[in-house]
Amino acid sequence: MALLGGWEPWHGIGYFSWWKARTGLGVWTHNLELDMTGCTDSSSPVICRELDATIEQLVPAVEHLLQRLSDAAQVASETEGSGARLTVSLRFPDGIGQGQVVASLFRWREAVRLDIEIVHNRTFTRPDGSASDRRLYLNDYQASIKLPAGTAELPHEFERGVISGVVAARDAVQRYNRRHQAPWSQVRVAAV
Known part of the structure; x- marks a missing residue:
């Protein structure tokens, strides 16, 4: 097979498919038309x-x-x-x-x-106890x-x-507070 300007005419595949396979810019395909089949109109x-x-x-x-x-x-x-x-x-x-x-x-x-x-309206509290x-x-x-x-x-x-x-x-705050007993580690909750 002859090398023509950097393009080897492989049997059964088009230039674009060969280029995609050689450059790694696409999945190996034997024909460009195969890339375009399977397109359906979802608004059918x-x-x-x-x-x-x-x-x-x-x-x-x-x-x-x-x-x-x-x-x-x-x-x-x-x-x-x-x-x-x-x-x-x-x-x-x-x-x-x-x-x-x-x-x-x-x-x-x-x-x-x-x-x-x-969906909820719960927030962490500020140190003063107000909602953050x-x-x-x-x-x-x-x-x-x-x-x-x-x-x-x-x-x-x-x-x-x-x-x-x-x-x-639902129970995440209570579970967290049970695991972290120190007062400075407790999660305090407010609602907005």
Whole structure:
């Protein structure tokens, strides 16, 4: 094979693919057209209908999960365009501040995504006992999962992880204070 200006005409591949493979700027491909296949329009009406139906199927499972996380009897639910948002109140053991576990179901690319997080108004205190502007990160929690179209229930591993994560975040301040008994190490909490 002849060397033509730094380009070796390898059999079955185009120059651009060869260049990407030689320079390390891309994954080895036999043809540039292979890089461009698989692109789909996620706004396709068929895909959107499937994802919306999946969201509707998952709402009861998410509602059941949120009921297991709180002693509140009511889960608030609202629809947001093509998604759903569910909330349940969360009580902290020390009784300071207010919290909610918020679950958002929405279309994400060509799948359904579920985001769960704790939203609260708890902050660290200043030395004088007043609320500071520093958010109490010990009580924060976030979890996300991507589910394919047609999914009717949440994976059990995800449910177990969310339940243990929310309980750990809810009790984080008390657990920290038990481990660090010295008065100067104690975390003091305020609500804004």
